[in-house]
Amino acid sequence: MDRYAVIGHPVAHSKSPLIHAAFARQTGQSLSYEAIDVAPDALEASLAALAAQGFRGLNVTLPHKVEVMRLCETVSDRARRAGAVNTLLRTDNGWSGDNTDGEGCLRDLQRLGFGLRGRRVLVLGAGGAVRGILEPLLREQPAELVVSNRSPAKPEALAEEFRAIGPIRPCTHRALKGDRFDLIVHATSAGHDGSFPRLPGQLLAAGGQCYDLSYGHAFAPFRAWAESQGAAQVSDGLGMLVEQAAASFERWRGLRPDTAPVIAQLRETA
Ligand SMILES: NC(=O)c1ccc[n+]([C@@H]2O[C@H](COP(=O)([O-])OP(=O)(O)OC[C@H]3O[C@@H](n4cnc5c(N)ncnc54)[C@H](OP(=O)(O)O)[C@@H]3O)[C@@H](O)[C@H]2O)c1
Incomplete structure (x- = not known):
C-alpha cells in the first residue's frame, strides 16, 4: 500500500x-x-x-x-x-x-460560479495565502485586481513581483473608499480571533459575491460583514x-x- x-x-x-x-x-x-x-x-x-x-x-x-x-x-x-x-x-x-493552493482556490471559485474574467476583484490581505492565489486569479484576466492590506508595503511588493503576469493595484483598506467590486476575496487571518479589518462602506457592487479563504469559526466575521453589505452570494474556503x-x-x-x-x-x- x-x-x-x-x-x-x-x-x-x-x-x-x-x-x-x-x-x-x-x-x-x-x-x-x-x-x-x-x-x-x-x-x-x-x-x-x-x-x-x-x-x-x-x-x-x-x-x-x-x-x-x-x-x-x-x-x-x-x-x-x-x-x-x-x-x-x-x-x-x-x-x-x-x-496547489492557488489552483484549489480558483477551482472552488469556478465551482461556485464566482467568475473573475472582466470583473472588478478585491483581495483583502497580503500574506502567504494571497501570494499563492495571485497567479491563477490574474490569469483569469479580471477587469481590475486590487490587493488591499492594513499596511501598504506588502501589497506594493506583491504588485511589483507579479507585474509580469498581470497588473495589481496595491492599496490600504482605508484608501478603498469610493471603489466598487464585483467579487471580494477575504484572505486575512483576522477571523481566527473573531475580528475583521475596518473597511469603508459600499465596496460591493449590486449582485456582488464574497469569498473567504477561511472556514469554520474564522469565517463568521466576514460572513456577517458580507451579509450586511447585501452580498448576493457568500462562501467560506472549505471547498x-x-x-x-x-x-x-x-x-x-x-x-x-x-x-x-x-x-x-x-x-x-x-
Ligand atoms: N481554505 C484554504 O485551503 C486556505 C489555505 C491557506 C490559507 N487559508 C486561510 O487564509 C488566511 C490567511 O492565511 P495566510 O497564510 O496568508 O496568513 P499570513 O501569511 O499570516 O497573513 C495574514 C494576513 O492577514 C492580515 N491580518 C491579520 N490580522 C488582521 C487584522 N486583525 N486586521 C486586518 N488584517 C489582518 C495581515 O496583515 P498585515 O500584513 O498588516 O499583518 C496579512 O495580510 C487564514 O485565515 C488561513 O486560515 C485558507
Missing part, C-alpha cells in the same frame, strides 16, 4: 487525512494517509526518514511551507512564485515541491481546502477525484 501523509506542527487538527481517505475510497486507490507532527528543528531529518520509509508524497502545512523549499530537489514555477510548497512528490532524485487536496492527489496518483461529495461530507461532519 502506497504511503502518504501531511506534516505540520501542530497537525492533529488537519482534515487532510479525512479528505484523502475519501478520495482513495472514491477512486479505488490502495493508499494510506496519516498526519505526522514534525517539529520545526526536525524537518530535514524527518523528510529523510519518511523517504527511507517509502512515503510517495506529502502535504506540507504550517509552519513548514516556506522552509521545506530548500530541501526540495526541484520546485515548480507556481510554488516558486507562491514562495511556499504544500505538496511533495517523491522522485528517484529526491523531493519535488509544488503548490478550497478540498480542491487543493484534490490537486495534490492528482499530482500523486494521476487521477482527479470528484470534490463535491467530499465537500458535502465535510460540511455534514463540521
Whole structure:
C-alpha cells in the first residue's frame, strides 16, 4: 500500500487525512494517509526518514511551507512564485515541491460560479495565502485586481513581483473608499480571533459575491460583514481546502477525484 501523509506542527487538527481517505475510497486507490507532527528543528531529518520509509508524497502545512523549499530537489514555477510548497512528490532524485493552493482556490471559485474574467476583484490581505492565489486569479484576466492590506508595503511588493503576469493595484483598506467590486476575496487571518479589518462602506457592487479563504469559526466575521453589505452570494474556503487536496492527489496518483461529495461530507461532519 502506497504511503502518504501531511506534516505540520501542530497537525492533529488537519482534515487532510479525512479528505484523502475519501478520495482513495472514491477512486479505488490502495493508499494510506496519516498526519505526522514534525517539529520545526526536525524537518530535514524527518523528510529523510519518511523517504527511507517509502512515503510517495506529502502535504506540507504550517509552519513548514516556506522552509521545506530548500530541501526540495526541484520546485515548480507556481510554488516558486507562491514562495511556499504544500505538496511533495517523491522522485528517484529526491523531493519535488509544488503548490496547489492557488489552483484549489480558483477551482472552488469556478465551482461556485464566482467568475473573475472582466470583473472588478478585491483581495483583502497580503500574506502567504494571497501570494499563492495571485497567479491563477490574474490569469483569469479580471477587469481590475486590487490587493488591499492594513499596511501598504506588502501589497506594493506583491504588485511589483507579479507585474509580469498581470497588473495589481496595491492599496490600504482605508484608501478603498469610493471603489466598487464585483467579487471580494477575504484572505486575512483576522477571523481566527473573531475580528475583521475596518473597511469603508459600499465596496460591493449590486449582485456582488464574497469569498473567504477561511472556514469554520474564522469565517463568521466576514460572513456577517458580507451579509450586511447585501452580498448576493457568500462562501467560506472549505471547498478550497478540498480542491487543493484534490490537486495534490492528482499530482500523486494521476487521477482527479470528484470534490463535491467530499465537500458535502465535510460540511455534514463540521
Ligand atoms: N481554505 C484554504 O485551503 C486556505 C489555505 C491557506 C490559507 N487559508 C486561510 O487564509 C488566511 C490567511 O492565511 P495566510 O497564510 O496568508 O496568513 P499570513 O501569511 O499570516 O497573513 C495574514 C494576513 O492577514 C492580515 N491580518 C491579520 N490580522 C488582521 C487584522 N486583525 N486586521 C486586518 N488584517 C489582518 C495581515 O496583515 P498585515 O500584513 O498588516 O499583518 C496579512 O495580510 C487564514 O485565515 C488561513 O486560515 C485558507
